[in-house]
Structures are given as C-alpha cells and as structure tokens.
Amino acid sequence: NAGVTQTPKFRVLKTGQSMTLLCAQDMNHEYMYWYRQDPGMGLRLIHYSVGEGTTAKGEVPDGYNVSRLKKQNFLLGLESAAPSQTSVYFCASSSRIREDGRSYNEQFFGPGTRLTVL
Amino acid sequence: AQSVTQPDIHITVSEGASLELRCNYSYGATPYLFWYVQSPGQGLQLLLKYFSGDTLVQGIKGFEAEFKRSQSSFNLRKPSVHWSDAAEYFCAVGAGVNFGNEKLTFGTGTRLTIIP
Numbered sequence: 582n583a584g585v586t587q588t589p590k591f592r593v594l595k596t597g598q599s600m601t602l603l604c605a606q607d608m609n610h611e612y613m614y615w616y617r618q619d620p621g622m623g624l625r626l627i628h629y630s631v632g633e634g635t636t637a638k639g640e641v642p643d644g645y646n647v648s649r650l651k652k653q654n655f656l657l658g659l660e661s662a663a664p665s666q667t668s669v670y671f672c673a674s675s676s677r678i679r680e681d682g683r684s685y686n687e688q689f690f691g692p693g694t695r696l697t698v699l
Numbered sequence: 700a701q702s703v704t705q706p707d708i709h710i711t712v713s714e715g716a717s718l719e720l721r722c723n724y725s726y727g728a729t730p731y732l733f734w735y736v737q738s739p740g741q742g743l744q745l746l747l748k749y750f751s752g753d754t755l756v757q758g759i760k761g762f763e764a765e766f767k768r769s770q771s772s773f774n775l776r777k778p779s780v781h782w783s784d785a786a787e788y789f790c791a792v793g794a795g796v797n798f799g800n801e802k803l804t805f806g807t808g809t810r811l812t813i814i815p
C-alpha cells in the first residue's frame with residue numbers, strides 16, 4: 582500500500598494563478614482532510630470530507646475549494662493564488678475505528694506539498 | 700470548542716537524557732488525545748493515542764504519555780532520547796466520531812533538538 586500520496590511535491594506560482602493539489606489514498610478511508618502548516622501555527626484544517634461527494638469547511642477555508650468525486654481522491658484548488666497561501670499543505674485520511682465501545686478516527690498523513698506564491 | 704496548547708516552542712536535550720513534552724487541552728468531555736511526530740521534510744506519523752482506560756499509554760519508538768484529567772494534560776515522555784528523535788512533535792485532541800466530529804485540533808508543535 583502506498584498510503585496517502587500527494588501531487589505535486591513542490592510548486593511555485595505567481596499571484597493570481599490557479600492550481601490543483603491532488604491527494605490520493607489506497608486505504609479505503611471514508612474521511613479525508615486538507616491542512617496547511619505555517620511556522621508557529623501548527624496544522625490548520627482547510628476543508629475536509631466525510632465521504633464521496635461531500636465536503637465541509639474547516640478552520641481556514643477562504644481562498645480554497647475542494648472536491649471529492651471519488652472516494653480515494655481529494656482535490657484542493659486555489660482559484661487565484663495569493664502570497665498568503667504560501668505554505669506546506671498536508672492531506673490526511675482516516676476511517677472510523679471502534680475500540681472498547683467508543684469510536685474515533687486515526688489520521689494518516691501524506692508527505693506534503695510545498696507551495697510558494699510569488 | 701476544543702483546543703490544544705503546547706507551551707514549549709523549542710526544547711534542546713542531550714542524547715541519552717530524559718524528555719518530557721507538555722500538552723494541555725481544553726475539551727468538555729473525555730477527549731481523544733494524540734501525539735504525532737514530524738521528521739524534517741516529512742508528513743506526520745502517529746506516536747500514540749489515548750481515549751479511555753489506563754492513563755499511561757505506550758507508543759512507538761519508546762515513547763509514552765500520561766493522561767491527567769485533573770490537570771487537562773497529556774504529556775509525552777521518553778526515558779532516554781536518541782539523535783534520531785530530533786523532530787517536531789504535535790499534540791492533537793479530537794471529540795470522537797460518536798459525536799459526529801471527525802476533526803482533530805492540533806497544537807502549534809514543539810521542536811526537539813538533540814545535542815551530543
């Protein structure tokens with residue numbers, strides 16, 4: 582199993598350009614997430630999905646759009662990139678795990694995409 | 700709303716010394732707590748988790764963490780660190796999917812440096 586993969590690994594954009602980041606998972610997970618990581622800020626949730634065809638906003642959704650047309654893929658789009666979107670983007674996936682009568686999800690992370698917007 | 704505080708931005712430890720990384724959480728009910736490690740240029744890897752039962756949990760790579768409800772803490776410990784433990788460590792809290800909340804809230808991370 583490849584786990585969670587992200588494409589591309591690096592990208593440089595000019596302000597106003599658009600791009601799509603692709604996340605793929607081969608673990609048949611229901612849930613998928615997009616985070617951004619900035620120095621001193623930890624990981625902040627951008628958007629997430631609880632199943633194919635569904636998406637929801639996270640903590641910092643402005644300037645981003647997402648789609649989950651297939652269960653294994655979760656796309657993050659930047660329609661008009663801004664320098665404030667320079668960051669490292671992580672995708673994660675998870676499924677519901679049930680132990681001792683309680684359910685939780687354990688997230689598995691991809692290697693990240695480093696995006697620079699000039 | 701749930702939140703996590705990691706009060707130490709950067710910690711330096713000598714190789715072979717013991718380690719404790721602090722994590723304090725805010726959540727109304729019994730939380731689901733996680734510690735992740737991120738090596739340079741890599742994604743996050745789960746070290747250990749707590750959601751019920753024994754308050755001292757063991758994880759991978761010789762790490763352990765203790766849940767203390769009275770102090771709202773979930774500190775990560777290791778008796779003797781190795782140079783390969785140099786990384787960034789993130790504490791996270793979740794509400795559990797029973798409540799329809801599939802999200803995790805992460806702390807800002809603690810960067811660990813190991814000196815010879």
